[in-house]
Structures are given as structure tokens and as C-alpha cells.
Amino acid sequence: MQASHCRRLEGKSIIVAGGSSGIGRVSAFRLAEEGARVIVAAPEGEVARLDAVVAEIAARGGAARAQIFDATCDDSAAALVARAESEFGALDAVHANFADLRAIHDDSDAVEVSDEIFDRTLDVNLKGMLRLTRHAVPALLRRGGGALIYTSSTASLAGEPTRPCYAMSKGGLNALVRHVAVRWGINNIRANAIMPGFIVTDENRDGIPSDWLDYMMAQTRAVRLGRPEDIAAMVAMLASADGEWINGQTIAVDGGSILH
Numbered sequence: 544m545q546a547s548h549c550r551r552l553e554g555k556s557i558i559v560a561g562g563s564s565g566i567g568r569v570s571a572f573r574l575a576e577e578g579a580r581v582i583v584a585a586p587e588g589e590v591a592r593l594d595a596v597v598a599e600i601a602a603r604g605g606a607a608r609a610q611i612f613d614a615t616c617d618d619s620a621a622a623l624v625a626r627a628e629s630e631f632g633a634l635d636a637v638h639a640n641f642a643d644l645r646a647i648h649d650d651s652d653a654v655e656v657s658d659e660i661f662d663r664t665l666d667v668n669l670k671g672m673l674r675l676t677r678h679a680v681p682a683l684l685r686r687g688g689g690a691l692i693y694t695s696s697t698a699s700l701a702g703e704p705t706r707p708c709y710a711m712s713k714g715g716l717n718a719l720v721r722h723v724a725v726r727w728g729i730n731n732i733r734a735n736a737i738m739p740g741f742i743v744t745d746e747n748r749d750g751i752p753s754d755w756l757d758y759m760m761a762q763t764r765a766v767r768l769g770r771p772e773d774i775a776a777m778v779a780m781l782a783s784a785d786g787e788w789i790n791g792q793t794i795a796v797d798g799g800s801i802l803h
């Protein structure tokens with residue numbers, strides 16, 4: 544792997560759920576670069592992208608496997624955790640990163656939005672996180688502890704005129720994180736959420752109108768917009784021993800935009 548980062552995660556077995564693109568893809572790269580063996584997971588339609596992530600990690604000298612995973616299915620969450628244990632002998636950490644970002648386009652406002660969009664958003668973004676937690680916690684207990692790192696959003700705090708279901712799903716996720724931290728901290732399990740600000744990814748870059756980029760830049764109390772690498776660095780730290788005393792936190796990695 545590239546030698547630019549220290550190898551704090553040597554030998555660790557880590558799941559990146561929602562790792563086929565965007566933030567999750569770069570998180571998988573960073574974790575592998577620091578020495579972790581990574582299970583990269585996403586739904587069936589993302590197999591080609593998953594395989595590309597795994598191939599790139601292998602090309603850089605790391606270890607990764609692809610796993611089909613649908614957050615709306617409890618058996619799929621169980622199979623994902625089982626794969627980490629069967630493939631790498633144990634589970635040390637999970638980056639639970641997935642969200643249904645297609646539903647956001649119809650997530651208009653609290654008067655107009657349909658029950659279908661609410662149900663879909665919550666089923667993936669919140670209930671999916673509960674399903675994965677349900678199966679990950681016993682595996683981490685078998686290991687003697689570990690880290691759960693969830694991708695939330697500054698939308699969970701901000702108050703925005705649109706996408707109420709998305710914000711509700713992420714607000715609920717923050718509550719799940721605090722519950723897991725309090726319930727299993729004594730068992731050496733740490734649960735934290737990262738709240739990214741606006742992150743320009745390879746996948747969303749081309750679809751962003753330039754006036755939106757200008758608007759987001761004006762919101763950001765920094766000299767640039769966010770990159771997936773900014774989030775991946777926090778994931779790696781929280782998964783490592785450097786994050787051992789951090790539990791139950793929702794951490795904004797947003798260039799200060801939440802202060803706006």
C-alpha cells in the first residue's frame with residue numbers, strides 16, 4: 544500500500560457497508576492503506592463498482608473482499624457480518640456508511656412528501672443501521688470489543704427547508720449511536736457518528752450545478768469544499784487505538800459549515 548499513512552489498523556477486520564462509491568469507497572481505501580482487511584459491501588446492482596474497489600485495494604497491496612448487502616434485509620446484514628468473521632476470522636470495526644440518496648430527490652417538505660419516500664428513506668438509512676448494529680454488536684463482543692462508525696450528516700442538526708425525511712433518518716441515527724455507546728461501552732465497544740458537511744465525490748461532482756457549489760462554499764468556514772478523504776481520515780482514526788477514548792459522539796467533519 545502507499546506509505547503516506549501510518550498503519551494503525553494492521554490485521555484488523557473491518558466492514559465498509561455502502562463502500563461501492565463516494566465516501567465509502569475512499570474510506571475502504573484508507574482503511575486498507577492503514578493495514579486493515581476490508582469487506583466492502585453494497586447492493587446487488589453495485590457489483591461492478593464493488594469489484595473495482597476490491598481490485599484497486601489489491602493492486603495497492605491490500606486485502607479486501609466484496610459482499611452483496613441490502614440494508615433493507617436483516618438476513619443480508621447477518622450474512623455481511625458472518626462474511627467478515629469467516630473471511631478474516633473476526634470483526635474489529637464497521638463503517639456503516641450507506642444511505643438511499645435517490646429518495647432525497649422526492650424528499651420535498653413535510654406537507655408534500657409521500658409516505659413512500661418517508662418509508663424508503665427510514666428503511667434504508669435508519670432501520671438498516673439498526674439491522675447492521677443488531678448483527679455487528681454480537682460479533683464485536685465475541686472479539687472483546689471494537690468500533691462502530693456510522694455516517695450521519697450535518698442535516699441531522701441543521702434545520703433545512705427540504706429533505707425532512709433524510710434529516711429525520713440521520714437524527715434517528717444519532718440517537719442509535721448514543722444508545723449503542725451507552726449500552727455496550729462497558730464491553731469495550733465504541734459507537735460514534737461522523738456528520739459530513741457537503742462532500743464532493745467522484746460520483747456527485749458532475750451533477751452539481753455551479754451555483755450550488757458557490758452556495759455550499761459560502762456556507763463553509765474553510766478555504767475549500769469537503770473531500771471523501773476528509774471523512775476517511777476520521778473513520779480510520781475512530782477505528783484505531785487513537786480513538787479508544789471517544790464514545791457516543793456525533794462529530795461534524797464539515798469545514799465549520801454547521802457554525803454558519
Ligand SMILES: NC(=O)c1ccc[n+]([C@@H]2O[C@H](COP(=O)([O-])OP(=O)(O)OC[C@H]3O[C@@H](n4cnc5c(N)ncnc54)[C@H](O)[C@@H]3O)[C@@H](O)[C@H]2O)c1
Pocket residue numbers: 560561562563564565566567584585586589612613614615640641642643644667694695696697738739740741742743744746747
Ligand atoms: N456527499 C455528501 O455531501 C454527504 C454529506 C453528508 C452525509 N453524507 C452521507 O455519507 C454517506 C455516503 O454518501 P455519498 O455521498 O458517498 O453517496 P454514495 O451514493 O456514493 O454512497 C452511498 C452508498 O450507500 C449504498 N447504498 C444505497 N442503498 C443501499 C442499501 N439499500 N443497502 C446497502 N447499501 C446501500 C450505495 O451502494 C453506496 O455504496 C451517506 O450516508 C450520506 O448520507 C454524504
